[in-house]
Amino acid sequence: MSQPNRLGQGGRIDRAHTLTFTFNGKRFQGHAGDTLASALLANGVDIVNRSFKYSRPRGIVAAGAEEPNAVVQLGSTEAGQVPNVRATQQALFDGLEARSTNGWPNVQRDMMSLVGKLGGKFMPPGFYYKTFMAPASLWMTYEKFIRKGAGMGRSPAENDPDIYDHLHQHCDVLVVGAGPAGLAAALAAASGGARVILVDEQEEVGGSLLDTRETLDGKPAHQWVAEAQQELAGMDNVVLLPRTTANGYHDHNFVTLHERRTEHLGETAPLLDGRRQVRSRMHRVRAGRVVLATGTHERPLVYANNDVPGNLVAGAVSTYIRRYGVIPGRRLVLSTSNDHAYRAALDWHELGKASGREVVAIADARANPDGELVEQARALGIRIITGSAVIEARGDTRVSGARVAKVDLEGFRVVGEIETLACDTIASSGGYSPVIHLASHTGGRPTWRDDLLAFVPTLVKGVSAAGGAQGITATAEVLADGVAAGRQAASDAGFEAASVCLPQVAARRDGVACALYQVPHEKATLRAPKQFVDLQNDVTAAGIELATREGFESIEHVKRYTAMGFGTDQGKLGNINGMAVAARCLGKSIPEVGTTVFRPNYTPVTFGAIVGRHCGELFDPERHTALHQWHLEQGAEFEEVGQWKRPWYFPQVRPGAANSERESMAEAVARECLAVREAVGILDASTLGKIDIQGPDAREFLGRVYTNKWAKLAPGRVRYGLMCKDDGMVFDDGTTSCLGENHFLMTTTTGGAAGVLEWLELWHQTEWPELQVYFTSVTDHWATMTITGPEARKLLAELSDIDLDREAFTFMDWREGCVANVPARVFRISFTGELAYEINVQANYARHVWEALFAHGEKYGLTPYGTETMHVLRAEKGFIIAGQETDGSVTPEDLGMQWCVGYDKPFSWIGQRALTRPDTSRTDRKQLVGLKPRDPKVVLEEGAQIILDPNHAIPMPMVGHVTSSYYSPTLDSGFALAVVKGGQQKMGETVYLPMADGQTHEADIVSPIFIDPKGERQNV
Amino acid sequence: MSNVAIFDTRSEAKIPVESPLAYAYRRSGAPAPTTRSRATLRERPFLGHLILRGGAIVLDEAVREVLGVSLPGEPQGLVHDAEGERSLQWLSPDEWLVIVPGGEEFALENRLREALAGAHFAISNVSGGQTLIELEGEAARELLMKSVIYDVHPGHFPVGKGVTTVFAKTAVILRRPSESRWELVVRRSFADYTYRWLLDAGEEFGIGVAR
Amino acid sequence: MFHIYCPYCGELREEEEFHPRGQAHLARPADPEACTDEEWGDYLFFRDNPRGIHHELWVHSVGCRKFFNITRHTVSYEILETYKMGELPSFTAEHSRGNSTEAASRQAQVAQQAGVHV
Secondary structure (H helix, E strand, O other), X not given: OOOOOEOOOOOOOEEEEEEEEEEOOEEEEEEEOOEHHHHHHHOOOOOOEEOOOOOOEEOXXXXXXXXXXXXXXXXXXXXXXXXXXXHHHOEOOOOEEEEXXXXXXXXXXXXXXXXXXXXXXXXXXXXXXXXXXXXXHHHHHHHHHHHHHHOXXXXXXOOOOOEEEEEEEEEEEEEEOOOHHHHHHHHHHHHOOOOEEEEOOOOOOXXXXXXXXXXXXXXXXXXXXXXXXXXXXXXXOEEEEOOEEEEEEXXXXXXXXXXXXXXXXXXXXXXXXXXXXXXXEEEEEEEEEEEEOOOEEEOOOEOEOOOOOOEEEHHHHHHHHHHHOEOOOOEEEEEEOOOOOHHHHHHHHHHHHHHOOEEEEEEEOXXXXXXXXXXXXXXXXXXXXXXXXXXXXXXXXXXXXXXXXXXXOOOOEEEEEEEEEEOOEEEEEOOEEEOOHHHHHOOOOXXXXXXXXXXXXXXXXXXXXXXXXXOOXXXXXXXXXXXXXXXHHHHHOOOOOOOOOOOOOOOOOOOOOOOOOEOOOOOOOOOOOOEEEEOOOOEEHHHHHHHHXXXXXXXXXXXXXXXXXXXXXXXXXXXXXXXXXXXXXXXXXXXHHOOOOOOOOOOOOOHHHHHOOOOHHHOOOOEOOOOHHHHHHOOOEEEEEOOEEEEEEOOOEOOOXXXXXXXXXXXXXXXXXHHHHHOEEEEEOOOOEEEEEEOOOHHHHHHHHEOOOOOOOOOOEEEEXXXXXXXXXXXXXXXXXXXEOOEEEEEEOOOOHHHHHHHXXXXXXXXXXXXXXXXXXXXXXXXXXXXXXXXXXXXXXXXXXOOOOOOOOOOOEEEEEEEOOEEEEEEOOOOOOXXXXXXXEEHHHHHHHXXXXXXXXXXXXXXXXXXXXXXXXXXXXXXXXXXXXXXXXXXXXXXXXXXXOOOOOOOOOOOOHXXXXXXXXXXXXXXXXXXXXXXXXXOOOOOOEEEXXXXXXXXXOEEEEEEEEEEEOOOOEEEEEEEEEOHHHOOOOEEEEEOOOOOEEEEEEXXXXXXXXXXXXXXX | OOOOOOOOOOOOOOOOOOOOOHHHHHHXXXXXXXXXXXXXXXXXXXXXXXXXXXXHHHHHHHHHHHHOOOOOOOOOEEEEOOXXXXXXXXXXXXXXXXXXXXXOXXXXXXXXXXXXXXXXXXXXXXXXXXXXXXXXXXXHHHHHHHHEOOOOOOOOOOOOEEEEEEEOOEEEEEEEOOOOEEEEEEXXXXXXXXXXXXXXXXXXXXXXXXX | OOEEEEOOOOEEEEHHHOEEEEEOOOOOOOOHHXXXXXXXXXXXXXXXXXXXXXXXXXXXXXXXXXXXEEEEEOOOOOEEEEEEOOOOOOOOOOOOOOOOHHHHHHHHHHHHHHOOOO
C-alpha cells in the first residue's frame, strides 16, 4: 500500500519496520516511530473528524497535545475502547484500530453538515440555550439527538482487562518537559545530587530539538539529545519518564503525572516476563521545586474557512517533514506574522522538491521582513508577498486555494487586490504562546508581555519556568535558561549544582514579529465565511463578536457563552486568538480583557489511571473480625457497617426443603429473635469501638464528656453513657466499665470508634491538657462475643470459672476469669433486654472460644444472630442506635433519656449548657416515641413522614418521621420507633403515614419500650 | 498499685490460636517465594505489642532499667535491643510502641509499672489487635511506593526510622529495622485488606509469602 | 493537596494524613452556665471566613494523632506556619509578614527543617 505523502528519506521513523492499522475500518500502513496522525497524513487522509457543532470536515492541524481535531476513538474490542485520544499523541502500533469520534453516519458524508453549510446564522452562540429552552420538559429528548449528532467518544461497556496503578513519588526537583530547556535544567539540577524527575509527554524526549534546522556543536541536534538522555539515565538520582504527561499541578508542588507505559505497544498491555504489566500509571509527585519547561504552542491565524482540511499550523508542517518524513500536501502557502514560521516553507522546499512539492508563496503580514530565515527563503527563490496574509481558504474537503490580500492591521481591513493562489496546504503562524496551563492550575493569573505578544506564567512559590514556557525561543538562550533554572531549583532545595557544559548553537538573527490574530476579510466578520478561533468547540470570530454585542464583556462570560476553551482542548490553540477577537470587539487591549483559567487535566486521563488499584475487591478496605471465617462457613449474609463486614443474618436450610433452599431474611430473623427471647443467641460484637482509658483524671474526664455521672462508679461496675457535642445533640453512646480506680474501658458504636477517640483527644489536647489521662484504642485487641437469652447463664457456667451467681455477678457488673481456658473479661450488659454476657478475649483466641461455646451450646439451642436481629431486639426494648434514632439534631431529652443526664454535675459537661437554650428547651421538639401500626401486618417504612390530619390539604404539615421499623416475632406485629413533635405528650394519639403508593397507614403513638418495660428479663 | 487493672490475655493452655492473617491466607492463598521473587512477605505473628504512654524523660528511665535500651526520644525513632528481638518506636511525643517476643509482654508490663510507680503513664496491651509483616527483596521499596504516601527513599527513610502513615486506603506503621528489611505493623481488622493489596501490587515483582 | 509541617513529628507530611477541624483558638467559655444564650450561640455557631490569613485547627490523624494550628492564606493556600497547641501565631491579619523577631527566627527554623515552601 502506498503512502503518497511519505518522503523517501529522513525523519525519525524506521522505514524497515512497517505497521498495519485501520482508520474508520480502512486499512493503512505506517512505520515504527509514527504517530497515528503522521501515519494518516502519510496516507493522504484529509478528513479525520466532523466538527462538534457544525459537522464540518476537519483534518489534522497540529502535531502535539494541542491538536483540536484529530481526537479519535481507539479499540478493536468493546473492552478495549478508549475515547478522546489525540492521534498526534498516539504512537502507531501494529493492528491499531481507530475511528473518528464525530460524524454520523460517517465523516465523509455527514448528515449534520447540512447545518454547517447553512452557516452560522442558524447556529449562533447560545444556540442550544435559545433554541431548546422551551418547553423545558423536552430538553431530554432534544439532548439525545444533539448528542448523537455531536459525538463525544464513548466509554467501553465491558470491563477493562488491563491493570493500572499509582506510584507515590518524592523529589527535590521536578522538571516538566524534556526539550532543550528541560534537558538542560535536569542536567544542572541533578549534577549536585538532587533527586530529579524529568517528564515528557511525547514518545521521545528532545522536544523542539527533534525537528529543528539548527545544529548543536555542529552536529544534528538529536545527537545532543541522545547524549543528554544517556547522561541522565546513568544517574541514580534521576527518574526519566517519557510518555508521561504532567496533567495537574496542585497545591504545594503536588503534581500528578500520567505515564502511558504500554499504550505504544498495543491495545492491551502485553505480558512482561510472563506477568501482567501496568498499562498506565499515575505518579503522585511531591516536589520540592518544579521547573516548567513546557515550551510553546504555535498560534494559528484566524481567517475565513481556516478549518478546511489542509490548514495546519506552520510548526506542525516542519515537525511532520523533519521528524516523521511526511509532507502533508503538494503545494504550500504560508501565512505568517513572524520569522520562525519560515521554517515550514524552507523545510517544504528543501526536502519536498525531490518529490515535486512546491512552496507557492509566503504571505508575510509585515511590510519589510528581513531576518535570516527570510533571506534564506528569498535566496531560494520563494515568492514572499509582504504586508499580506491569507484572508480565506478555498476548498470543501481539502484546501484548493488561498485568497491572499494586503491587510491594514491597524485599521483591521483588507486593502488592495485579492489574489487567489492554487494550493492544497495552508500553513499559518501568528506567533508562539508559552504553555502556561500547569502554572495556571496553581491559581497564578498569567501576565501579558507586549514584547513577546504572549502571556507568560505568573509563578507561585517553589516553581520556575524555563525556555519557551517563559517566552525565550532562541535555542542557545533556551539551553542557558534551562541550566539556570535547574541550578536555582537545586540550590533552593539545598543542593549545589556542578557546572554543565552546553553545546554551541549559532545565533540567528530574527526580525520583529507583528501582532496578528484574526485576519481581516473583505466582508465584515459577521458576514464573512466562518473564521474559526476554537476548532474543537466550533467557536468562530463572529460568535465571539456576537457574544460581546449581546453584552458578554467578561472573558469568563464569553467563554461560557461560546464554549471557547472547553472540553479536552482547554484552549490550547484558540484561547489567545479568542481573547484578541474579544479585545478588538470591545475596543480593549488583550491584557485588559484578561484570560480565562486553564484547569486540570492538561490532556484527558483514563479513569483506569485515576483509579489505579483501588477497584474491584480493593475498592475500599473491608474490615473483618477474628470470626469472619466462621461466619462465612455458616453461610451468613453480610451487612456493611462503616468498613466492617458484619453478619447480617444467618439463613439456614429450610427443614425438609428440597434442593437445600435457605430461609428468607424475614424467616431467619424471626427464628434468631425467638431463639434469643426463648433460649440463647450469640452475636459477634467485636466491631464495637473500645478505648482503654488510664490516668488519675480518667473519671473526671468521663464526667465531662458523658452526659451522666461517673464519680461513684466502682471498679467491677459498668455504666451506659450518652455523648453529646457542645450543641447538646447526641452523637454517640456506649457502656464504660470501671476496671480500676484510674482505669476505664469505654465502648463506642461500631461506626463511631475512630471519631470518638479523636473527640476525646480533641478535648484533652485543646481544652483540658491539665487532666492526667491517656486514651488508647484497643478495638482490634479484643474479640467480643455476646451470649444472650434465658439460657445464657447455664451455657457460660459450663465453660467458665467465674462465679455467675445472680447476686455475685449482677446486671451491669463485669468480672474477669477464664472462658474455655482463655483469659476473659465478661461484662453483664444487655442490648437485647435478656440476660446477657459480653465475653471479651484476646482476638487470636476468638475462634477457639466461639467454637467451645457452640460445643456446649447446642443443647441450649445456641443460635448465631446477626445485626438485623440485634436491631429488632434492641428496638423492642426502645434502645436507641446513635445515628439511626439520632441525626445530630436530637438531644438526650428528645430521646426521653433524662435518666441519663446529670443535671447537677459540678463541671458543665459537653452539651449541658446547650440544653437550656430556647431552641433545645422547646416542648414541641421532635421526641422519641413508639409507633404501633393499626394493622399488625404493616411494617412501616423507615424514613416515612408522619402527619396528624390525613385530610389536610397538600402540603400537609409533617410532624415527624419513622427512625426504625421492624416486624417483631415476639409481638407478632410490626412496630416502629419514631420522632414526633411533642410526642411524649401525645401517647395514645393516632398518627398517619401517607406512602408514595397512595396508601395511608394508621398508627398509634405508644411507649418506645415494647417488651418487658420493667427490665425484669435482663435481671434474672 | 491496684488503681489500674492489669490482665494477662495470653492463655497458658495449649489451644489453637489464629493470627490476624489467618483469614487472608485462606481467602487469597500464599504464593511461595521463588528464586524469581523480587519481593517477599512474611508475617511475624503472636508477638507482644504494648502501647506506652507518658512523658519521655520518665519513661526513658524505666525503659532503660527494664529493657536496657534508651527510649527513642526523637520523632520517628526506632531502636532495637542488642539481640534485635525487642523494639521501641516513637509514635508521638507521648506514645511509643513496644514489640517483644510473644509471651514477654505481660511480664514486661508488670516490670515497667513497677519501675514507673507514682508517675503518670499508661500501658495498654494490644497484642491481639495487630500483627507485624516483614517485606524484603529488591523490589520491596517500589512495592511500598505503590502503597504508602510517605517517602521511602533511603535518603529520607534510613534504617532506624518508623512512621505512621497512609497505606492504600488505610493506615499502617512502617518501619525500617535494617538495610534490607521493612516492617509493617497492621491492625488486625485491616490485615486482610493490606495483605490482598500487597499481593496485588506485588504481582509484577513475583511476590512470595514466606510461612 | 497540602504539604503540612507537623510541629510534633518535625516533618512535612502529606495532607492525606491530616484532618482539618475548623477555626483555631476557639476557647470554650470557662463557665458555660454563666454565658447568655447569645454568647453561647456565638461560641457554638459563629465562625470567621476571612479572605487572607486564617488560623485553623488540624489533627495529624494518621500520624502522631496530635492537634496543632496552621496559619494559612485562604487565597494562595500558602501555609505560613504551623504551631503547637498553646502557642500563638506569628502571622495574623495585622501582622501578615510575621510579628516579631522571635517569630521570624522560629519561622526560619521551621523553614530550615522543612527545606521547602518558603
